[in-house]
Amino acid sequence: MATQPPSHLTDPSAAGPETAGPAFSPLYQQIKALITRSLQAGEWKPGEAIPSEVELAARFKVSQGTVRKAIDELAAENLLVRRQGKGTFVATHAEEKVQYRFLRLTPDDGDTGPVQRRFIDCRRLRAPAEVARALDLKSGDAALQIRRLLLFKGKPVVFDDIWLHGGLFKGLTAERLSEYRGPMYALFETEFGVRMIRAEEKLRAVAADATAAELLQLPVGTPLLSVERLSRTYEDRPVEFRRGLYNTAEHFYRNEVS
Amino acid sequence: MATQPPSHLTDPSAAGPETAGPAFSPLYQQIKALITRSLQAGEWKPGEAIPSEVELAARFKVSQGTVRKAIDELAAENLLVRRQGKGTFVATHAEEKVQYRFLRLTPDDGDTGPVQRRFIDCRRLRAPAEVARALDLKSGDAALQIRRLLLFKGKPVVFDDIWLHGGLFKGLTAERLSEYRGPMYALFETEFGVRMIRAEEKLRAVAADATAAELLQLPVGTPLLSVERLSRTYEDRPVEFRRGLYNTAEHFYRNEVS
DNA sequence: AAGTGGTCTAGACCACGAT
DNA sequence: TCGTGGTCTAGACCACTTG
Numbered sequence: 080m081a082t083q084p085p086s087h088l089t090d091p092s093a094a095g096p097e098t099a100g101p102a103f104s105p106l107y108q109q110i111k112a113l114i115t116r117s118l119q120a121g122e123w124k125p126g127e128a129i130p131s132e133v134e135l136a137a138r139f140k141v142s143q144g145t146v147r148k149a150i151d152e153l154a155a156e157n158l159l160v161r162r163q164g165k166g167t168f169v170a171t172h173a174e175e176k177v178q179y180r181f182l183r184l185t186p187d188d189g190d191t192g193p194v195q196r197r198f199i200d201c202r203r204l205r206a207p208a209e210v211a212r213a214l215d216l217k218s219g220d221a222a223l224q225i226r227r228l229l230l231f232k233g234k235p236v237v238f239d240d241i242w243l244h245g246g247l248f249k250g251l252t253a254e255r256l257s258e259y260r261g262p263m264y265a266l267f268e269t270e271f272g273v274r275m276i277r278a279e280e281k282l283r284a285v286a287a288d289a290t291a292a293e294l295l296q297l298p299v300g301t302p303l304l305s306v307e308r309l310s311r312t313y314e315d316r317p318v319e320f321r322r323g324l325y326n327t328a329e330h331f332y333r334n335e336v337s
Numbered sequence: 338m339a340t341q342p343p344s345h346l347t348d349p350s351a352a353g354p355e356t357a358g359p360a361f362s363p364l365y366q367q368i369k370a371l372i373t374r375s376l377q378a379g380e381w382k383p384g385e386a387i388p389s390e391v392e393l394a395a396r397f398k399v400s401q402g403t404v405r406k407a408i409d410e411l412a413a414e415n416l417l418v419r420r421q422g423k424g425t426f427v428a429t430h431a432e433e434k435v436q437y438r439f440l441r442l443t444p445d446d447g448d449t450g451p452v453q454r455r456f457i458d459c460r461r462l463r464a465p466a467e468v469a470r471a472l473d474l475k476s477g478d479a480a481l482q483i484r485r486l487l488l489f490k491g492k493p494v495v496f497d498d499i500w501l502h503g504g505l506f507k508g509l510t511a512e513r514l515s516e517y518r519g520p521m522y523a524l525f526e527t528e529f530g531v532r533m534i535r536a537e538e539k540l541r542a543v544a545a546d547a548t549a550a551e552l553l554q555l556p557v558g559t560p561l562l563s564v565e566r567l568s569r570t571y572e573d574r575p576v577e578f579r580r581g582l583y584n585t586a587e588h589f590y591r592n593e594v595s
Numbered sequence: 596a597a598g599t600g601g602t603c604t605a606g607a608c609c610a611c612g613a614t
Numbered sequence: 615t616c617g618t619g620g621t622c623t624a625g626a627c628c629a630c631t632t633g
Contacts, residue, residue, distance in 0.1 A: 103609095103610080105620080105621060105622090106621075106622070107621075107622085131598080131599060131600080132599080132600070133598095133599090141622080141623090142622065142623045142624065143623090143624090144621095144622070144623065144624085145621085145622060145623080147600085147601090148621085148622090150600095156595065157595050161600065161601090162599090162600080162630090162631090163599075163600050163601065163629070163630050163631080164598080164599055164600065164629075164630035164631035164632080165598095165599065165600080165630080165631060165632085166598090166599060166600075167599090167600075180594075181594050183592075183594065276595065277593065277594065277595035278593070278594050278595070279591065279592070279593055280591070280592045280593070280594060281589040281590070281591055281592075282540060282562065282585070282589060282590040282591075282592065283562065283585035283589050283590070284542035284543070284560035284561050284562040284563075284583075284585050285542070285560055285585075286560050300558070302542035302543055302544050302560035302561070303542050303560070304540065304541065304542040304562070305542075307589075308594075325542075327540070327541035327542050327543075331539040331540060331541050331565075332539070332540040332541070333537065333538070333539055333540075334441075334537070334538045334539075334540065334592055335535065335536070335537055335538070336438075336439050336441065336535065336536050336538060336566075337414065337415050337534065337535035337536070361628095361629080363601080363602060363603090364602075364603070365602075365603085389617075389618060389619080390618080390619070391617095391618090399603080399604090400603065400604045400605065401604090401605090402602095402603065402604065402605085403602085403603060403604080405619085405620090406602085406603090408619095419619065419620090420611090420612090420618085420619080421610070421611050421612080421618070421619045421620065422610075422611035422612035422613080422617080422618055422619065423611080423612060423613085423617095423618065423619080424617090424618060424619075425618090425619075
């Protein structure tokens with residue numbers, strides 16, 4: 080069977096030779112973008128199955144192999160999860176085997192025990208300059224500040240100072256945070272429709288100030304691991320900026336490099 | 338054309354139904370293993386091109402698509418580098434755009450300037466217990482210790498304490514390290530045939546001791562980022578164990594999570 | 596048995612780089 | 615112009631899950 084020219088969707092050659100545009104986009108990339116748009120629009124909710132490969136192939140009028148390659152990449156980026164024999168599912172921060180997917184802290188002695196959370200406060204404020212810059216806000220726009228502790232085996236190990244995009248999290252209160260069972264990112268997902276996709280972190284060693292020292296029950300000046308995280312949702316839009324202070328006396332931050 | 342059963346290489350169904358073995362290995366995984374073996378054996382050296390996909394397909398008697406899938410995974414793992422129109426090349430730590438591929442330290446103000454190295458010592462010793470455990474050595478086996486500084490813009494920022502598998506690096510001296518232009522991992526590759534493929538890191542915040550403080554020109558007790566790295570070569574064999582102490586006053590360790 | 600993703604093949608054509 | 619990797623298709627069969 081002769082290969083039909085990829086006639087539908089964007090045909091770069093149809094636009095004339097000297098349009099100095101994005102030049103060329105493979106079909107599977109265009110399909111990938113379409114699927115991402117549907118995810119973003121909430122056509123399929125986290126945890127649900129998306130249509131089968133053959134259905135999507137029919138919908139987009141491409142071969143199954145092309146859809147497959149698009150889904151392969153989305154699965155590699157953790158937006159989708161494939162399960163043989165069952166289907167392809169929208170990834171979720173809830174109901175995961177490993178909760179706290181973004182938290183790379185591991186206890187020196189293998190097992191964690193369940194993680195406790197203790198919320199200190201949750202306030203609506205004008206975004207400070209640094210936060211506004213990180214979240215693409217105008218200085219003076221509203222932001223949400225959450226401060227909390229994470230406890231391992233009853234002992235405080237992490238102190239988080241979290242800033243959220245004000246417009247996206249209206250009505251979030253300390254109460255709702257405390258009541259919710261499960262990771263914070265799962266709450267964001269189900270209650271506010273904001274899915275954390277990926278994040279960039281900047282790590283440093285710092286000395287504990289008075290606040291951190293008291294909350295983590297350590298002497299002032301104790302070395303702490305500072306983890307600055309900028310989290311993004313679909314289309315790389317930044318929606319959360321946080322700074323965590325980790326007590327690494329009995330835990331470490333794990334990473335793989337290649 | 339009817340698909341031939343994947344007749345050559347391992348046919349799992351031929352071994353009888355109740356061999357509780359590895360059960361099933363896709364053809365492309367077997368091809369991947371074969372290519373990896375050739376890389377390990379040095380059939381193609383770092384920086385060189387490997388045979389084209391059609392050649393490999395002919396050699397292994399599979400379709401080009403199957404070879405392609407194997408190479409795709411090896412490229413994703415940074416063992417190979419594809420270059421359209423030119424061929425597929427063995428990855429190398431030398432002649433890379435970005436040298437120090439494993440070093441995730443970034444200056445706060447964008448650009449680094451060239452990194453200087455200063456070697457403190459290079460000794461052949463019996464492996465301490467911790468090192469022996471990490472490198473799969475018997476306690477008492479020979480190991481190589483290298484200590485050095487990395488300087489950014491003339492100022493010391495990293496103090497590395499490096500331990501190498503003794504048997505693999507015979508004849509390595511401080512002189513050869515100093516003379517060599519380019520990253521240490523490039524030297525290991527060209528002079529000793531040991532390629533670093535991937536590594537696991539454990540990060541902590543610690544206080545500078547007297548040695549580190551002096552070398553990094555900081556007060557004793559300054560918080561430093563401790564980076565413990567276990568590097569592996571082909572087949573996941575551990576060959577290097579190091580502990581770096583990073584001054585993160587004007588640099589940070591970057592990471593991506595998803 | 597039916598439906599899903601996973602593997603494998605064969606062949607066509609495209610984009611890129613060297614000649 | 616040729617050889618390389620990159621995209622796309624179509625179809626067969628395999629492995630896993632569910633009814």
